[in-house]
Amino acid sequence: SAVISQKPSRDICQRGTSLTIQCQVDSQVTMMFWYRQQPGQSLTLIATANQGSEATYESGFVIDKFPISRPNLTFSTLTVSNMSPEDSSIYLCSVPAGREKLFFGSGTQLSVL
């Protein structure tokens, strides 16, 4: 399994501010995925980050709100912009672990006041 380092592990932020979450993988991967897990809910895919191209966003998520960077094959960032309390969630990055499987980072617990 890949080793994924996700930072920060948790943060408490004021509404209107932005937070950038970092995801570092110990091996090169073509795709990285960003998921959101709202309190007590399931995991929802926000976007797929490919190195060298713009991220592909799922329905309901837009680049202005969740800009993503993918500068190389081992690193990605997700920014949660202009935060509101509704953005309070766990944000997880994940990478493929084989043809279909996913391996998840430890997540970032975000609370917005």
Added chain:
Amino acid sequence: GENVEQHPSTLSVQEGDSAVIKCTYSDSASNYFPWYKQELGKRPQLIIDIRSNVGEKKDQRIAVTLNKTAKHFSLHITETQPEDSAVYFCAASSVQTGANNLFFGTGTRLTVIP
């Protein structure tokens, strides 16, 4: 797109009993069905998966069954232990939507009572 439904949302069993969690999916093109276990405050971890060319798969106390015709699949845990307590998520994906693009169910919180 794919819609995965999962039941029950919560499940309590006595230690040693069996637990069954059921999921249905909507996209007949889905061909990969993993199950993830998420302990409190930890990342989701893959515990077992099944592909559409197989009807059943077993790994020690855990088994998964798939009924392609009815579009449902189930997780079976036998001889449950307290450490099985966690939230379990089913998921589905297909080559068309992207093999690693998993659609998750809403989760089942399993509590094993010692």
